[in-house]
């Protein structure tokens with residue numbers, strides 16, 4: 420295995436279709452912006468990119484087949500390079516990074532572009548649309564009716580039972596997240612919100628409120644990765660990819676994802692996310708206590724409390740106390756989502772894994788402005804996607 | 817009396833109590849609903865599926881509220897009214913999701929509930945039914 424580094428990153432600010440930020444830009448236009456920025460950041464010319472690993476979108480571009488990497492390459496200039504289009508739901512950006520990392524580490528290519536972008540449809544994400552009794556998602560919606568956020572609300576309610584978490588504490592996660600987003604030029608929301616404003620927002624699925632669940636956004640991110648040796652031509656201080664991992668959920672996973680499953684003997688949690696993160700700790704030889712900050716997938720505030728505990732960043736039931744003591748802020752002992760997270764960006768689904776790599780790179784370079792984690796040395800990232808997909812990466816300087 | 821018919825056929829029967837039509841692997845004991853042709857437990861030595869039915873009572877593992885209408889293929893009689901969704905651990909080892917018959921204010925993690933068959937929506941003069949839960953012994 421060869422050591423892999425990040426030499427350039429780029430992002431298009433996140434926004435909502437029709438606003439002044441993303442307007443009517445296509446996913447390819449958003450990606451082009453991010454790619455140009457990453458190439459300029461790295462000092463790399465497009466013709467030096469040997470292959471592309473791209474996240475596949477189900478929603479936009481990609482010729483209707485998720486060929487988003489092909490759209491990007493045609494737009495930037497068809498050089499005949501191999502393109503890998505990766506599909507893993509909301510974990511696709513993380514998967515694309517993992518495939519790029521694995522190929523560079525494995526000696527297949529010396530320099531690759533990793534890119535993910537999304538233009539999201541309005542409103543609640545539709546299911547597959549299949550109306551067959553053999554389709555589990557059809558049965559879930561026809562026989563019960565489970566809006567997407569109800570899954571998160573169920574986990575949040577269980578946490579309230581297990582640890583006495585209050586609705587005010589969920590709201591405080593949003594208040595902290597939005598505080599981080601102030602001055603982040605790439606965030607969709609860049610204004611603070613008060614706890615009263617969060618608690619005044621309507622329930623999307625009780626106990627979770629509108630401001631505690633990330634909306635869908637349009638956006639894109641890109642990263643140029645290469646071998647450490649190759650990086651010498653471009654920079655003296657590349658960011659090292661300590662590892663990148665992928666995992667899927669296991670049979671023991673007892674979260675209510677389908678209609679029914681066995682009652683578990685122990686606790687119920689996201690086995691795919693835990694699998695990816697613990698494997699990352701093991702492969703990198705870096706423990707949770709050495710992590711300077713974490714960028715995790717906060718589709719809802721609940722995850723900011725639950726995930727650090729499930730991965731050993733803190734003790735079970737400790738997250739609320741750390742939040743209220745300010746320890747999850749960029750200047751705290753366990754900074755979570757200094758970028759402002761999905762709650763501040765909105766989710767441009769397949770872009771998110773690459774978005775996290777870009778933010779983590781800026782943090783480790785000390786370029787994160789007002790949201791900078793002081794003396795950040797090691798950053799942990801994690802994504803989660805439909806189908807029980809998850810990814811993690813550890814970057815260090 | 818109006819005509820009743822399951823919203824999806826083959827998932828349950830309500831003659832002489834509620835019976836969800838499931839299966840269980842004889843080798844490893846894993847319960848399945850709906851029925852599966854083969855065991856999915858990677859630690860199971862040999863898949864040996866036997867049809868069985870799930871009924872009776874369970875405890876609420878957690879719950880949430882559909883404050884807004886889920887997307888299609890969800891169906892309800894208009895206008896949409898928010899309802900409680902529960903995740904219930906049945907006494908016979910199955911964790912299952914279903915709508916609650918009672919209001920949010922009456923919900924509690926750990927509460928004892930029982931399976932019922934109830935109307936989900938109407939199609940012409942036919943009431944389409946599904947499984948739901950109500951407080952055990954109550955109402």
Ligand SMILES: [Zn+2]
Pocket residue numbers: 841842843844845846855856857860861862863864
């Ligand atoms: Zn078995």
